[in-house]
Structure formats: structure tokens, C-alpha cells
Amino acid sequence: MYALIIPASTPFVLLATVLGLSWWEDHILPTPPAGPVEALAEAPFTPVAPVPLPEPGSVDAALTRADAGR
Helix, strand or coil: CHHHHHHHHHHHHHHHHHHHHHHHHHHCCCCCCCHHHHHHHHCCCCCCCCCCCCCCCCHHHHHHHHHHCC
16 A cells, blocks of 8 residues: 555655745745846847858868868
8 A cells, every 4th residue: 555655646746846946946045136137128139140150161172172182
């Protein structure tokens, strides 16, 4: 009978662990300072243009140079 208690109670133990960690995160851990968050909320986000990637050399040219060096 005791062999059935562990598998049956495992989901409840995991749920209690997650709920406990969530409570601990909300009530025990320090909250970050509110200054930078408010500054970010006021400043509009302007996306930066992506840097163009250099075009890779062709595979044929690389193989030709490798074969020519032999």
C-alpha cells in the first residue's frame, strides 16, 4: 500500500513546490529599482538598422583554389 502513496502524491508535491517558489519569488526576493524601468517606458524604442552581412564566396571558387594549391 505504501508503494502507491509515492506515485500518487508526486504531482501534488511538484505543484506545492512550484507554488511555494512562486510565492517566495513574489514576497521574499527584492524587487528591482523602479527608476530604470520608468526611464525605459518614457523613451520611445527606435530599432537599429541591421548590419548587412558580407556575401560568402562561391563554393566552386573555394574548391578550385583548394585543388589548385595541391
